[in-house]
Amino acid sequence: MIKDGDYLRLKLDNLEIEKSGQKFSIPLSDIATITLEGNILTLTTKLLAKLAQHNIAVIVCDNKYVPCGIFTGFGQYHRTAKRNLEQIAWSEKLRDEVWTAIIRQKLSNQKSVLLAVDAEEERVEKLQELIDNIQLADATNREGHAAKVYFNSLYGMKFTREQDSLENGAMNYGYTIIRAYMARLVTSLGLIPTLGVFHRNEFNSFNLVDDLMEPFRPLMDWYILEKILPKYPKYLTWEARCQLIDFLNQPYFYRGRRQRLI
Amino acid sequence: MCFFDLPMETKQEQKYYRVFRKKLIELGFVMVQESVYVRTLPNRSQLTKYEEQLKRVTPYNGLVELMYVSEKQFNDRRFLTGEKAPQEVAVGNNKMVII
Numbered sequence: 001m002i003k004d005g006d007y008l009r010l011k012l013d014n015l016e017i018e019k020s021g022q023k024f025s026i027p028l029s030d031i032a033t034i035t036l037e038g039n040i041l042t043l044t045t046k047l048l049a050k051l052a053q054h055n056i057a058v059i060v061c062d063n064k065y066v067p068c069g070i071f072t073g074f075g076q077y078h079r080t081a082k083r084n085l086e087q088i089a090w091s092e093k094l095r096d097e098v099w100t101a102i103i104r105q106k107l108s109n110q111k112s113v114l115l116a117v118d119a120e121e122e123r124v125e126k127l128q129e130l131i132d133n134i135q136l137a138d139a140t141n142r143e144g145h146a147a148k149v150y151f152n153s154l155y156g157m158k159f160t161r162e163q164d165s166l167e168n169g170a171m172n173y174g175y176t177i178i179r180a181y182m183a184r185l186v187t188s189l190g191l192i193p194t195l196g197v198f199h200r201n202e203f204n205s206f207n208l209v210d211d212l213m214e215p216f217r218p219l220m221d222w223y224i225l226e227k228i229l230p231k232y233p234k235y236l237t238w239e240a241r242c243q244l245i246d247f248l249n250q251p252y253f254y255r256g257r258r259q260r261l262i
Numbered sequence: 263m264c265f266f267d268l269p270m271e272t273k274q275e276q277k278y279y280r281v282f283r284k285k286l287i288e289l290g291f292v293m294v295q296e297s298v299y300v301r302t303l304p305n306r307s308q309l310t311k312y313e314e315q316l317k318r319v320t321p322y323n324g325l326v327e328l329m330y331v332s333e334k335q336f337n338d339r340r341f342l343t344g345e346k347a348p349q350e351v352a353v354g355n356n357k358m359v360i361i
Contacts, residue, residue, distance in 0.1 A: 001358065001359070001360045001361070002361050003360075003361070005361060011287075012284060012287045012288045013287075013288040013289075013290070014287065014288075014290065017361050019361060022348055023349075024348070024349050024352055024353055024359075024361055025292065025349065025353075026290075026353055026359060027289070027290025027301075029290060030290060242358070242360055245358065246357075246358045248358075249357040249358055
């Protein structure tokens with residue numbers, strides 16, 4: 001996370017950050033993502049090229065500190081063409097199955113969040129019922145219904161994702177951080193981020209990324225409920241934003257094994 | 263941790279020194295004091311990779327030593343005089359670096 005630095009440049013495979021006369025350097029091979037904030041930072045093209053080669057995702061924030069751009073490597077995977085052809089050949093059936101699995105995981109993660117925050121039993125049961133009724137490719141949009149049950153249990157009956165509130169701000173910020181990291185993974189594996197399994201928005205260049213990040217959203221929701229909202233109740237301070245980015249360093253359990261995103 | 267003492271008498275020796283030091287920095291080593299460089303790594307299996315790469319540019323005469331210490335041991339260093347450089351305070355072996 002870099003705020004109002006003066007210069008970013010490349011120095012012998014290290015990222016050199018200059019800030020008020022002080023220089024810091026970090027080996028590129030140790031970096032996964034960089035978040036840039038503030039208006040007066042200058043960086044070199046040579047550095048950007050090297051960042052892309054090392055598959056480092058750069059997240060740029062606007063003047064309201066909201067992440068608004070992602071820069072990722074392109075075509076760095078050694079068998080990009082092969083992967084691309086395979087990806088284009090994905091069958092409808094395969095995509096539907098993948099999407100079903102993604103949605104099932106997402107909803108069950110949402111259920112775990114509700115259990116973790118001691119939501120009303122009735123609501124958890126309702127969510128479980130929705131999970132049980134998921135059809136192939138989520139044809140009946142259980143996901144949408146679940147989202148309503150889920151968010152209303154967390155933040156009250158009046159809550160919608162469109163409101164201009166702290167909760168939504170935190171979620172939008174947090175999701176962008178996950179999205180950038182996922183975009184880095186997708187491009188580094190030679191996949192085409194625009195070709196999704198479910199998301200097919202013609203204006204979206206990260207359809208596949210948006211598919212794959214779905215199950216991670218509830219993890220972020222829980223993180224926000226646990227670490228951000230109680231500590232920073234008014235607005236997303238600098239510390240709160242740093243903490244949101246630090247989400248990527250949290251361990252989590254997958255199939256009983258302790259893992260890290262990064 | 264890498265300590266070294268390289269002869270700098272001839273032009274050739276000076277060149278070897280420059281190549282060696284440049285490689286250290288390229289590999290992500292940071293100077294803690296003159297001729298003492300440090301690199302943090304996430305696990306032991308990474309050690310050999312860096313050792314191999316350094317070996318390739320190590321001059322034949324002089325003295326270059328590598329020492330592996332755990333993060334804890336490294337952080338427990340005592341300063342009789344002087345203090346940690348700002349670089350080490352800000353970057354060190356943190357998972358997330360805020361500048």
